[in-house]
Amino acid sequence: KAGVTQTPRYLIKTRGQQVTLSCSPISGHRSVSWYQQTPGQGLQFLFEYFSETQRNKGNFPGRFSGRQFSNSRSEMNVSTLELGDSALYLCASSLVGQNTEAFFGQGTRLTVV
Amino acid sequence: GESVGLHLPTLSVQEGDNSIINCAYSNSASDYFIWYKQESGKGPQFIIDIRSNMDKRQGQRVTVLLNKTVKHLSLQIAATQPGDSAVYFCADSRYGNKLVFGAGTILRVKS
Numbered sequence: 741k742a743g744v745t746q747t748p749r750y751l752i753k754t755r756g757q758q759v760t761l762s763c764s765p766i767s768g769h770r771s772v773s774w775y776q777q778t779p780g781q782g783l784q785f786l787f788e789y790f791s792e793t794q795r796n797k798g799n800f801p802g803r804f805s806g807r808q809f810s811n812s813r814s815e816m817n818v819s820t821l822e823l824g825d826s827a828l829y830l831c832a833s834s835l836v837g838q839n840t841e842a843f844f845g846q847g848t849r850l851t852v853v
Numbered sequence: 854g855e856s857v858g859l860h861l862p863t864l865s866v867q868e869g870d871n872s873i874i875n876c877a878y879s880n881s882a883s884d885y886f887i888w889y890k891q892e893s894g895k896g897p898q899f900i901i902d903i904r905s906n907m908d909k910r911q912g913q914r915v916t917v918l919l920n921k922t923v924k925h926l927s928l929q930i931a932a933t934q935p936g937d938s939a940v941y942f943c944a945d946s947r948y949g950n951k952l953v954f955g956a957g958t959i960l961r962v963k964s
Binding site (some may be wrong): 744771773775782783784785788790795796798830832834840841842843844845846847 | 895898944950952955956
């Protein structure tokens with residue numbers, strides 16, 4: 741079956757702009773989580789959505805937001821981009837419940853200039 | 854604060870040797886742990902997981918050991934191959950599907 745699909749793969753944005761990233765989970769998976777990966781901070785949890793509701797949230801400013809649709813697809817949005825937002829943004833999907841195997845997409849590489 | 858940390862940033866091994874990658878975690882309430890492999894340009898790939906009611910779990914060429922007393926887990930890779938070269942992360946899950954990742958260990962396999 742198809743894996744987790746993230747679009748676009750690469751993005752270049754200017755400071756102050758906003759960006760929307762998309763994630764299509766594995767069919768049947770209802771939990772979608774987002775992570776930011778940078779060389780300095782490693783992999784950090786942004787938020788998790790389950791059944792269209794945010795279930796968990798990491799320690800990121802309010803400029804980072806997300807949502808999930810009824811078909812479990814998810815989007816994350818970053819407003820007022822800063823240079824420090826340059827990172828690989830990863831999406832992971834899981835079956836219902838908790839403590840279940842999470843499958844990652846290939847990520848979206850965001851560069852803010 | 855809460856963290857899952859790795860002891861060594863880089864591990865170099867000879868092809869055919871066994872590799873051991875270590876990870877320490879800080880939250881004694883952690884009850885589920887996962888090892889991921891990340892190759893350049895790709896997202897993390899699930900390797901093996903272990904729950905806190907287990908001490909050891911084996912997969913194909915990989916074994917994970919969990920020592921809850923000292924809050925330590927390790928990933929053992931048998932007969933390491935060049936294709937095993939990657940960054941390896943341990944992660945623990947406590948809340949829903951939120952994962953807390955360690956810093957990562959780079960595994961280099963020398964032919």
